[in-house]
Amino acid sequence: MASKSEKLIEVVSDDPMLARPFTIRRVIKESHDTFSMELEKPSGRKDFNFLPGQFNMLYVYGIGEVPISISGDPTMPRTLVHTTRAVGTVTKAMWNLKVGESIGVRGPYGTAWPAAESEGSDVVLITGGIGLAPLRPVIYYLLANRGKYGKIVLLYGARTPEDILYVKQLEKWRARFDLEIHLTVDRATGAWHGNVGVVTQLIKRSPFDPLNCVAMVCGPEVMMRFTVMELEKRGVTEDRIYISMERNMKCGIGLCGHCQLGSSFVCKDGPVYRFTDIKDKFTKREM
Amino acid sequence: MENLERILSEHPFLEGMSQKHIELLVGCASNVVFKAGEFIFREGEPADNFYFIRHGRVLVETHVPQKGPIVIRSRAEGEIFGWSWMVPPYKWHFDARATELTRAITLDGKCLRTKCEEDHDLGYEIMKRFALVIAERLEATRLQLMDIYGNGLKK
Ligand SMILES: Cc1cc2nc3c(=O)[nH]c(=O)nc-3n(C[C@H](O)[C@H](O)[C@H](O)COP(=O)(O)OP(=O)(O)OC[C@H]3O[C@@H](n4cnc5c(N)ncnc54)[C@H](O)[C@@H]3O)c2cc1C
Ligand code: FES
Numbered sequence: 219m220a221s222k223s224e225k226l227i228e229v230v231s232d233d234p235m236l237a238r239p240f241t242i243r244r245v246i247k248e249s250h251d252t253f254s255m256e257l258e259k260p261s262g263r264k265d266f267n268f269l270p271g272q273f274n275m276l277y278v279y280g281i282g283e284v285p286i287s288i289s290g291d292p293t294m295p296r297t298l299v300h301t302t303r304a305v306g307t308v309t310k311a312m313w314n315l316k317v318g319e320s321i322g323v324r325g326p327y328g329t330a331w332p333a334a335e336s337e338g339s340d341v342v343l344i345t346g347g348i349g350l351a352p353l354r355p356v357i358y359y360l361l362a363n364r365g366k367y368g369k370i371v372l373l374y375g376a377r378t379p380e381d382i383l384y385v386k387q388l389e390k391w392r393a394r395f396d397l398e399i400h401l402t403v404d405r406a407t408g409a410w411h412g413n414v415g416v417v418t419q420l421i422k423r424s425p426f427d428p429l430n431c432v433a434m435v436c437g438p439e440v441m442m443r444f445t446v447m448e449l450e451k452r453g454v455t456e457d458r459i460y461i462s463m464e465r466n467m468k469c470g471i472g473l474c475g476h477c478q479l480g481s482s483f484v485c486k487d488g489p490v491y492r493f494t495d496i497k498d499k500f501t502k503r504e505m
Numbered sequence: 506m507e508n509l510e511r512i513l514s515e516h517p518f519l520e521g522m523s524q525k526h527i528e529l530l531v532g533c534a535s536n537v538v539f540k541a542g543e544f545i546f547r548e549g550e551p552a553d554n555f556y557f558i559r560h561g562r563v564l565v566e567t568h569v570p571q572k573g574p575i576v577i578r579s580r581a582e583g584e585i586f587g588w589s590w591m592v593p594p595y596k597w598h599f600d601a602r603a604t605e606l607t608r609a610i611t612l613d614g615k616c617l618r619t620k621c622e623e624d625h626d627l628g629y630e631i632m633k634r635f636a637l638v639i640a641e642r643l644e645a646t647r648l649q650l651m652d653i654y655g656n657g658l659k660k
Contacts, residue, residue: 347653377654404649404653406575411562413579423581437654438653438654441654
């Protein structure tokens with residue numbers, strides 16, 4: 219279990235396997251293959267409360283269901299936001315949905331980032347690719363409670379400048395004096411004047427206190443492995459590092475075993491884990 | 506000189522280096538400033554020095570016909586760049602271009618090579634530090650080649 223605040227929030231429906239139709243209110247194209255959808259709850263429901271890091275099972279009717287993290291603002295739970303990269307059958311079908319159509323939602327599920335527990339510390343968020351989506355709710359949360367934290371640093375790596383998500387929002391956040399954002403891309407043409415190189419290279423120069431920080435890491439597993447090593451080189455201990463795991467899911471509630479990682483179910487005991495709790499399984503190839 | 510000595514001794518790359526060796530390095534060092542857009546060196550030119558960046562940002566890039574410049578990595582404050590001065594034939598493998606006003610300390614590679622031959626303790630110290638830099642670049646390049654954000658790992 220990742221943190222005190224991980225208790226599961228009341229699910230949308232009494233039957234946890236039943237997806238409720240949400241209406242698509244807005245679709246925002248974030249990049250050539252990634253989009254955000256703003257969804258409105260079915261009539262009669264007030265808020266959709268969730269903790270930063272949790273996910274929903276989204277059902278494209280007639281096609282299938284996939285786990286997608288909630289990428290919206292936990293302090294404004296009336297609108298549910300998901301950011302999805304179209305990679306396969308379900309997510310590509312999702313990409314083709316139009317405003318006004320419905321999508322099935324069940325959740326929220328899973329554990330959360332230790333946002334409240336990190337009060338008094340520096341917080342360093344390290345992310346790669348679509349991994350920024352599950353971390354965005356933490357940024358909203360930390361900024362809504364800004365006075366309670368030390369430095370807040372976001373290190374974000376994308377494949378190319380065109381793959382950077384939430385460009386306008388990052389610009390706004392960058393203008394704040396109380397949030398440090400460092401971007402890097404793996405690949406660029408000469409027109410790009412920012413950092414080039416993998417996100418792990420930013421860790422060395424990043425201005426957080428390694429002895430009093432909490433690190434939250436979200437991205438592809440290889441990226442997270444190298445990030446953890448780099449954090450350790452800086453002196454961050456494993457018990458202050460949190461990672462979010464991805465596994466294929468079906469039920470999302472610990473019943474089917476699809477997401478099993480050793481003795482742990484990623485849908486229920488994760489996706490957010492304290493590194494010390496997942497370390498053995500994380501580095502095992504067979505898992 | 507005193508100023509150069511202070512700047513070098515405070516640079517992360519030389520952390521823990523003895524005073525005696527810092528003084529030897531200062532003998533090969535000079536201050537340089539590059540304007541935004543200025544090329545610091547170009548592929549194929551003699552690699553006679555390396556750089557400690559004090560402020561600014563430098564892009565290491567290569568020119569691909571029909572595609573234009575492709576950026577391989579960027580270097581910023583507190584970092585060093587250039588290691589071709591250490592290995593024959595002492596030629597730059599890439600272009601380096603400042604993207605903003607960049608201040609750096611440059612070390613004359615020929616001067617340093619001679620000092621390293623004369624004082625093997627200094628040579629070993631420099632080798633150890635550059636070995637770390639080269640290993641780190643190799644690892645970073647491998648990660649870049651894996652294209653880890655592109656299509657995910659489940660493919
Ligand atoms: C807890 C959790 C949270 C997640 N949050 C998000 C999120 O916020 N946004 C998001 O876009 N995705 C997220 N994912 C990943 C998402 O669930 C998968 O991308 C999705 O299930 C793919 O389904 P599909 O039917 O479109 O693709 P499939 O038809 O199942 O796969 C098509 C191809 O894409 C590959 N693929 C599958 N998943 C990925 C992936 N994640 N990245 C790259 N390639 C992949 C497959 O190996 C296959 O080659 C999350 C997963 C988990 C477990
Ligand atoms: S998805 Fe069914 S047990 Fe986790």
